Amino acid sequence: MNKTLYVIDGYGIIYQSYFAFINRPLLNPMGQNSQAVFGFFRTLFEFVRTKKPEHCIVVLDSKTPTFRHLEYPEYKAHREETPQDLYDQIDVIESILEKLGVAMLRVNGFEADDLAATLAVACPKAGFRCTILSRDKDILQLVNENVSVLRGKNQELSGEEWSRENVHESIGIWPEQMVDYLALTGDQSDNIPGVMGVGPKTAVKLLSEYKTLEGIYEKIESVKGAVHDKLLAGKENAFLSRRLATLDNAVPCSCEPSSFQLKLDTKSALPMFVQQGMKSIVQSLGGYTPASGTQATKEKDSKGKADTDDATVETVSSGGTVSTPGGSALTSTRPGTFESILSEEKLHKIIKEATAAGIFAFDTETDSLDSMQAELVGMSIALEPGKAWYIPIQSSGTNCLPLDVILAGIRPLLENPKLLLVGQNIKYDYKVLHHAGLTIKTRLFDTMVAAWLLDTDAQSTFNLDDLAEKYLSHKTIHYEDVVEKGSLWNLSHVDLQQAADYAAEDAD
Template identity: 40%
Template sequence: MSDNENTVYILDSYGLIYRAYFALVSHPLTNSRGENISAVSIFFRNLKALLSKYKPGYLAAAFDSRTPTFRHEMYPEYKATRQKTPDDLHAQVPWIEEILCGLKVPVLRVDGFEADDIIATVAKVCREQNRPCRILSGDKDLLQLVNENCKEMQPDKFNGGWVEDGIEEVIAKWGIGPEKILDYLSLVGDAADNVPGVKGVGDKTALKLLGEYGDLDGIYEHAAEIKGALGEKVRADKDNAYFSKKLIALREDVPLEINFDSFRTDDLDYLSAARKLEALEAFSVAKSFFAEAGVTSPSKDAAEKKKSPVKAVQEAEEMPLEVKKNEGDYKPVLKPGDLKSFVDGVLSSSEKTVAFDTETDSLNSLEAHLIGFSLCREKGRAVYVPVVLPDAMFAPETVPLSACISELSRILDCEDATLVMHNGKFDLEVLWANGYASVPKCRIFDTMVAAWLLSPDGTGKSPYSLEYLGETKLGLRGIEFKDIVPKGHTFADVPLEAACPYGAEDADFTWQLWNLFKKQIAENGFEDLFYNMEMKVLPILAQMEKQGIHLDKKSLSDYSTVLAGQIKTMEQKIYTEAGHEFNIASPKQLQVVLFEERNLVPGKKTKTGYSTDNAVLEELIERTT
């Protein structure tokens, strides 16, 4: 039996439902009855992805109590500051529960207890039986359950899917192990749940205290030794700290009969779930469940008729694509005649459209050297034109930069042509820095701007990057920059055999995104906004960045003189107050003046003595004024 077949997966259902709802809160998915189905669609999309990828042997869904919990009895203000759950989110919870039951996934709920307590109880049984456990949640409170056999799986905001957090990952992200998460939360509190914590203690301070004293008990055993305002705060809020710990601690003794045989996934009823999803008109998700059941959706045609174009596009955007490694027919262009022939083909075609991407030796577009560029006018096929190659003595001959700019100018200066770019402002500025001297007359289509316009609430580190959109919109995983450019080097150091597929692939992805986004822009009625506003403004913004902003050096110099005079006056006041001159910028000399000569009470201590950072100085001001 594989690990996954023996592993218990448990869903923090409400947490995942909330996350799903708010992911599309600004442009929700709705059915023909006007009902919001965002949470339903994304929740079951993610669940289907989990089932397909991880193939869990055991699965259950934990839900919160319908009645007040023991925490409300302990503390009536518990979660009192939370805003009321939106009605259209609240309405989706019983639908999700009904679909889970139809799928034959056990729904675990016990009055008086939260889902977190149910999860903790299941995790405890798993630990006792030495059975692997995976908690599907984004809740930091549940990190206290992480141990050798239990991990938390969080939705991956950057790439979709799930990210596993074990002991090492918790330490890397939080700076403490799972065994200290409860004490950490007891110190910082939780504004969302109205848990008080210790007033004035934030993340960094809590981590510092735990690092120095070990745990909450250790902190309060040495509370008298903690100096300054921090010590006063810690000592004053001891009751709140321990009360918060009692509130946040998860119960492992929920009166719940746990029969793992009922968690088995051997007999999931995908057909029942698919029919319920279809009844709610979550057609794309339903289709994946019908496929798992080996059935074609009986009302596929009706479904397509019911969906408006906008909703169809939105729903399709939210469905995960199976990502595969990209493969393309990419070739280098090394002769001026071949480049001219390619440009001739673009300008003689009916659409006169080409995707274009630059490769440079710097991210500073106004100073970067053009190392090469790529052109694409057909899905899966593109060319890369190197301008600079490493080992020039032995490298093949390339098209001269002047000839490259001349041929590209034929497209840029053609009013009937369309140049498709991803982050076009960067590419235009690179061209200007390398010899192109005009303002483009061609039409411009920027796929990065289009992606933002179609989904302005993109989240994560790089939601509009070409790599991310390639995976999420095209289902293609491309070559990563770090895989071909060694650390400390630039693209100018990349040999042709690696530069060609990397560069040409970028143009290919850009071309494919153009084909996708131009239709969605039309279907969403964004054509006037995109073509007549965004794309007209783009070259103007690029010109503004190229031109720069004039600075009046004389005025700045005059103001610098004024500031220098004010600083000198303040220094003299400090020297007079201290009774002698010293180096104010020296922490060591400042320590002597403040804590030895003037006998002020020092704050935190560092390896070189007492700290004189801004926080300490501000604290001294509060105590002495």
């Protein structure tokens, strides 16, 4: 099969783009939020440039409740309502896609993933391979010899196409086991319950031995200990969760791959990008730019740096100092500086010290920029300069403390109104912890808000990396220094000490 249909999860990129710029919103000349529009099309055009697709379609979620909502009203019910300024941008994105001539598909009652599944079935019959661009875990159930998944980091869509072997190497199961895996673990982002008390490691172990959900329950008596009891108590939820996680590959729609040929009509779309004030996109498409003195958006990348900023900083991994183009020296954290907490005794000791101090810095590590979908990977606490700890929740090859033990241990600290918590973009941490069942009740000092109050210049950036360089002359460990760019991995997949150095440094 020489032809490939690329299927793009539209809302996935839209949401990722919006939340990637949440700390520094982008506004168009009309004063309206435009970060989802900018991020989506920057991602789309970079994808077209690198992959040069001949056939492509953007699949979109239903505007009405789906069959999953009808079976399980709690499905995705925990999510906050879509921000109005994000919702307003969806129509703009669809209008520009129409002008560009990019095929779109939406079927009310079904999710974008169901449409991707239907197209994945249709492609081989038409002599096409299918590559799906999505970061959703459940989409991995579709991977086979004719279907791959391209999973980029944040808004990016570059990187390796995931095969069956990639899925197994990363998660420990085969694609056809993914629905059974989600039946056991649940999916916090979709509010799929799973079996209470069964986590990823246990699910992988069970599926390695029994292969399927039916296989587990057929031989339930051979499962020992607490897991046996949890499986029995959660049997109904397990099969419900599998139904919710299983993608419908027979959605009634027109899905002939050859009809989705991509021929970008950039000329027709240019005026809309000009209207949005997206100067860099207009230039990249070979169009004119607004005249000097007209209002235009100053687009920034996910790190908050202007597109025209040529400043560079040398990356170091051995600690010490580095030089910037301006000649100033920056300090950097040496590897092995910070410690991980893997015992209840140590956890309680640090919580006691933080409580006695009255003030502490705190940060969370997750697997997503979207606070509504993010799952906790770890937490960090710092009490004084150079003294910080990382509490891993998920870490490959490490016996982490159970999440319920960690939450129980840290709850008295985060719910103590007499204490002062220092953090960066605390709203994000608040939402993530709230979804995990813990509400921050301390007094708060947000360094991002404080930085903005000190410097409200429209061209300033307020991400932690830039603030550390500006105010502390410190070169931080960047996420890409620890987790390979474009991979499916997150902080839970890397060496624990590397994760601790990165995460605890943020708190420090």
